[in-house]
Amino acid sequence: MINQAISSHAMKVVHIAPHFNNCGNGVVNVAVDLACMQSRIGIDVVFVGAGGSFRELLTREGVTVHSIEVSSKRHLLSTYRNLRRVVGEFDPDIVHAHMIPGALFAYVLKRGARFKLITSVHNSGRFGTPLMSVGDISICASNYLAAEMRARGIPSRKIRVVLNGPLGSPRESSSSRDVTLKRPAVITIAELVTFKGLGDLIAAFSIVAAKSRDAHLYIVGAGPERSKFERQALASSCADRITFCGSIADPASHLRSADIFVLASHREGFGLVLAEARQAGCAIIATRTGGIPEVLDRGSAGILVPAHSPAHLAEALTHLIEDADLRQTWRANASRNLEWLACLRAAKETLSVYNEACGVSA
Template sequence: MHILHILNDIRKLGNGIINIAVDLACLQAESGCTVAIASAGGEYEALLAQSGVKHFYLDQRRKPITLIKAVRDCQAVIQAFQPDIVHAHMMTGVVLARLLTIKFDYALVSTVHNEFQHSAILMGLADRVIAVSHAVMESMQRRGIPAQKLRVVSNGTLGSPRQQPVASPVTLHRPAIATVAGMYRRKGIAELITAFEQVALDHTTAHLYLIGDGPDRAIFEAQAEKSAVSDRIHFEGFQPEPQGYLQSTDIFVLASHQEPFGLVLSEAREAGCAIVASQVDGIPEALDGGRAGILVPPANPAALAEAIAQLLQNYDWLDTWKRLAQENLEWLSIKRVNNETLAVYSELIKSDINLSTISDTRYRQIRNID
C-alpha cells in the first residue's frame, strides 16, 4: 500500500498533530507499506529517513501565490508517488488533496485533531474522517459531517518511534505541580496560576512548573509576577523531551477549556503522576472516564485548587492516584493507533479500488493489514 501523509511541516515543536503523523508514518513503513510525507520539512526528516519514509517538500502557507504553487507541487508529488491513500492532517492539505482527486485515483482520509477551530469542517471533504476521540466525533456530527464518514481512532503516543531513551528525572522542588502545554489561553494556564496561588498559601513547600511556550506566555508571566508566590511559579519553556520533568512531578494538571484528547495525559500517566484535569471534550476519555485522574469543571480555579489541595493534604490519597494513573495504559499505545488507522485505509481500498488492477506486490501489502 502506498500511503502519503500531508502536513504543514514536521518541526520538533511539541505539536501533537505532527507527532502523531510522524509516528504513524514510521510504523506504517516498518510494517511494509510504502510511505511518504509531504510538508515544508523540519527536524523529523532524519527520523523519517531512518524508518524508510520518503519526504517531499510542499509549502502550504496560506498566501495566494504560495497556494497556487502548492497545487502544482502537490500534483507533482502525487504523480511521482502514486498513492493509494492520501492522509491529510491539516485543513490546507485536505483541500489540496480533494482538488486533485479530479486527476488522480486515491482514497482521501483526514484526521480531525482540533475540531474547535471553525475551519475543521473542511476535514469533512475526505472520504473517511478520523476523530481522535468520541467527543470529537460527536462534535463533527453536530457540525454536519455524515456519521458514515466518521471513524474514531482514539489518540495515543506510548511506544512512539520519536521517543528517546528515558531521560533522567529533572530535580524539582517537591511537592511539584506541573503542566506541559502550549502557552495559550485555551489551555487554562491563567486558571492554573490562580488555583496555585490559593493552594500555595497553605502548602508552603509546593512549587508550580509551567512547561511549554506560546503567544500568551508574556501574559501569564505578568500574572505570576503579581502573585504573592511568584518565586514558586517557574516558566520552563518548551522542552522537546519533557519526560524528565514528568518523572519528578507529583501532580500533573491539564486545565484546558477545550481539548480534543490531550496526548500529554498518556505521558503523564506513564510517568506515574497524580492527574487533575478539566472535564471537557476528550479529556475524560484519556483518563478512563475519571478512573485514572481527577476531573474538575473547566475554567474554574476554585475547583482546581480544591482538587490539588486534597492531594497535597493526604499523601496516601496522592499515592493512590499516582498508582491509578498507571493502570490500563496498553490502549494508549501508538501501535494500537496505527493498527486502527490501517484498518480505516483497508476499508477504503476494499470499497474504492479494483484490486485486480494492482500489482501482485501491492496486493500482498494491502492484504497484510487485514
C-alpha cells in the same frame, strides 16, 4: 503481517502535516507516529510538511520526506504544483491529511486520481473543522470529536474513531536525562494560549500556595501569550515558585520527576500529553471537557474538574499536595490500563480505515 489485506501491491500512503518539527505539537506528533509505525509494518510512506527536526527520525524509519510549506497563503500556486508533483510521481493509495489546508489541496488533487482521501480531526471547537469532511473518511481522535462532527452535519458514514496512541512512539527517547524539580512538583505541558487554561491554573496555584509553602509549579511550553501568563504569575504572591520552562523537545524526564500533572484546558480534542503523564506515573488533574475524560478512563485514571474554575482546580490540588497517600493512590490509578494507549494499536486501526476506504476486506 498487519498489512496482509493489501493483496496486489504494498500500500502507498502520503501524510500531509503542518510541519515535522519537534515542538510538542499534538497534530504533528500523531502524524509522525503514524508515518513511522506504518513504515515499520511494510507500508511505503511519504511525509509532506514545512520541515523540521523530525526529518532525521522519519528518514531513519524509512519514510520519504518532502519539505513543502502547505499552510502558507503566500505560495498557494507553488504549493499546489509541488504537491501535485509528489502525489503524481508516488501514485499513492491513500493521502492522509492532518490539517485543513492539506485536506483542501488533496481534495483538489483528487480529481482524476485514484487515491482515497483520509482526513484526521484532532481538535475541538475549531470553526473550520467541518472542512475536514472533504475526505472519503474522516478519522476523529476521540468519540467526543466524532459526536461534534455529527452535530455539525457530517454524516456518520464518513466518520470513524481512532483514539490516539502515543505510548511506545518512535519519538520516545531512551537518552533523556533526569531532572530535579522542587517538590511537591506540579507540572503542566501546554501551548501558552488562553484556551489551555493556563490563567486558571496560575490562579488556582496561587490559592494553593498560600497554604502549601513547599509546592512549586512548572509550566512547560511556548506560545503567543506567554508574556500575559508571566505577568499574571509575577503579580501573584508565589511568583518565586512558578517556573516557565519554555518548550522542551522531550519532556518525559520532567514528567517522571513531577508529582502532579494538570491540564486545565477549556477545550481539548484528545490530550496526548495526558497519556504521557499517565505513563510517567503522575497523579493527574484535568478538566472535564472534550476528549479528556476518554483519555482518563472516565475519571478512574485522573481527577476531573470543571473547566474555567480555578476554585475547583485549587481544591483538587490542595487535596493531592497535602495528602501523600491520596497522591500515591492517584499515581497508581494513572499507571493502570495503559495498553489501549499504544502507538501500534492506533497504527493498526488506522490501517483498517485505509483498507475500508480502498474497498479491501481485512
